[in-house]
Amino acid sequence: MALLLYGYAVLVLGAMALIILRSLMKTRRYPPGPPGIPVLGNLHKFNQEYREKYIEDISKTYGDVMFFYNPTMSVLVLSSYRAMQDLLGNRGSIYSDRPRSSIIDMMGNGNLGTEAFGPSWKLQRKLFHHHMNKGALPQYFPIVEQESRRCLRRLHRSPENWMDELRLNTVRVILGVTYDIWDFESPDDERVTAASRFITHVTSALTPGLLWMNIFPILRHIPPWVPWLGNETRLVSAWGEEDRTTMTKPFNYVKMQKNAGTAKRSFVLSLLEEDAADERTMTWLAASMYGGGAETTLGLLHAFVLAMVLHPDVQRKAQHEIERVVGSGRLPGIQDRGSLPYVENLIREVIRWWSLASFTLGHRVMEDDEYKGYFIPKETIVLPCLWCISRDEEMYPEPETFRPERFDEVGPDGQLPLDPLKFSFGMGRRICPGQDFAEMVLFSNIAVFLATTTVSKPLDAEGNQITPTTVPINPMQRNPTPFKCRVEVRPAAAFLADDNQTK
Ligand code: HEM
Structure with missing residues (x-):
């Protein structure tokens, strides 16, 4: 009976909200979008498996600013760099909040990526920046370089596990820097696999319309034991509990080490020593590094290997550059970054071509606004389509082709193409705070990989020859679909054993 009442209330409230919305839409000029259906609006159309391709497609009809709505929410999708810059970049003071998600509330956890725009978020960004800004990065060079070499040594010993070895590497670096935790050697370790689930939970919770609960928040009150209808509440509670356990354990470990006087330098130890915030905030700030940093970097490393398997000419050219610049007496290190322009362009092209995050996380508009003569209501969720920008044919001719050379070629407008590092990590006040760290880890791993290894x-x-697919493993988390490759060890691999080399 109670369920019937809920259902009835949802329908009546939804219909009323839609009638009000429609009458307002008649008086105000909203951005264009595909036609909707009575009561439900058009947001369901956005809910496609590969929504980035759908958006790219319909932007040819509706332009780079598109509006989707249903009775409970409106979404503004941006498909150009210019629109992203105008709103997220130049109007950051009202475009930097995150959507209120009943799923995140229900999970009962925090993290920097979902935190509302306000004093707590600002404090966390400041603390994150303090430890992760460009100037702070050299303290991590030895760890990152040592782990790159360690990873390649293991990978050469068991080439069939190359994907898992890279996974182990990215989690070891993040757990090492964040908590000084190193006591795990296996890619199957629970701490390695949990990072990937954490990011899937957060992304799913924030994606408009992916779960029914995000469209009808009232559904969170359905008890988990109710057959079928309780599926989502059950799922979301389980996510929350798993993430809480994953993230609390390593934090408590550092606390214990600190109390015992045995803790070594780590992000969490610094937070504890500075008494930087309350314990819950510090736990979830550290979780944001663990959750935000491991799976993302891994996705791009896997995409790098895929690109090298598909483009042996690019691989050879990058290897020649390393041999020319670094010589044959040592391995490349992070300090070589400025002197290997082709390798740098190769990394840019991996980031553009693979476009790991096809959209930013949602940005909630904090006040009514107007853009290009269109009304943008307060509470709208703004989603720039990063994948669409990376496929802009004017900036990147033949965008599906992997070609690092494109970044040195002046276009008909006399300009070099837009650097993907300027949008692939977001923009404005919510820009990825781990970008510099991620670039450093990518460079270290990719340069040592190229110097010591050839894949085909x-x-x-x-x-x-078996050609691997370029379709991502899953549309929500766009890591490459697992694939096999041949691994050939190059002579410079002899230097992998030398963990004490400084460069
Ligand atoms: C390696 C590739 C990475 C990519 C492509 C990437 C991409 C992104 C994107 C697109 C956003 C959303 C920006 C927005 O909403 O406007 C983001 C946010 C975030 N990223 Fe990254 N990221 C990467 C690595 C990292 C690393 C290594 C860390 C941590 C060490 C990290 C931590 C975060 C956090 C905490 C946020 C939320 C920031 C906020 O809401 O204020 N990311 N990232």
Whole structure:
């Protein structure tokens, strides 16, 4: 009976909200979007498997600013760099909040990525920046370089596990820097696999319309034991509990070490020593590094290997540059970054071509606004489509082609193409605070990989080359679909054993 009443209330409230919205829409000029259906609006159309491709497609009809709505929410999708810059970059004071998500509330956890725009978020950004800004990065060079070499040593020993070895590497670096935790050697360790689930939970909770509860928040009150209808409440509670356990354990470990006087330098130890915030805030700030930093970097490292398997000419050219600049007496290190322009362009192209985050996280508009003559109501969720920008044919001719050379070529407008590092990590006040760290880890791993390893397509039983797919493993978390490759060890691998080399 109670359920019937809920259902009835949802329908009546939804219909009323839509009638009010429609009458307002007649008087105000809203941005264009695909036609909707009575009561439900058009937001369901955005809920496609590969929504970035859908957005790219319809932007040819509706332009770079598109509006979607349903009775409970409105979403503004931006498909150009200019629109992203105008709103997120130049109007950051009202475009930097996050949507209120009943799913995040229900999970009962915090983290920097979901925190509302306000004093607590500002404090966390400040603390994050203090430890992760460009100037602070050299303290991590030895750890990151040592782990890059360690990863390649293991990878050469068991090339069939190359994907898992890279996963282990990214989690070891993040857990090492954040908590000084190193006591794990296996890619199957729970601490390695949990990072990937954490980010899936957060992204799913923040994606408009992905779960019914995000469209009808009232559904969170359905008890988990109710068959079928309680599925989402059950799922979301389980996510919350798992993430809480994953993130509290390592934080408590550092606290224990500190109390015992045995803690070594780490992000969490600094927070504790500075008494930087309350314990809950510090736990989830550290979780933001763990959750935000591991799976993302991994996705791009896997995409790098995929690009090298598909483009042996690019791989060779990058290897020649390393040999020319670094010589044959040592491995490349992070300090070489400025002197390897082709490798740097290769990394830019991996970031553009793979476009790991196809959208930013949602940005909630804090006040009514107007853009290009269109009304943008307060509470609208703004979603720049990063994938669409990376596919802009004017900036990147033949965008599906992997070609690092494109970044040195002047276009018909006399300009070099837009640097993907300027949008792939977001923009404005919510820009990814781990960008400099991520670039450093990517460079270290990719440069050592190229110097010591050649990858190529594997052969089937008849001796034919097998070409891996470029379709991501899942549309929500765009890491490459697992694939096999041939791994050949290069002579410079002899230096991998030398963990004491400084460069
Ligand atoms: C390696 C590739 C990475 C990519 C492509 C990436 C991309 C992004 C994007 C697109 C956003 C959303 C920006 C927005 O909403 O406007 C973001 C936010 C965030 N990223 Fe990253 N990221 C990466 C690595 C990292 C690393 C290494 C860390 C941590 C060490 C990190 C921590 C975060 C956090 C905490 C946020 C939320 C910031 C906020 O809401 O204020 N990310 N990232």
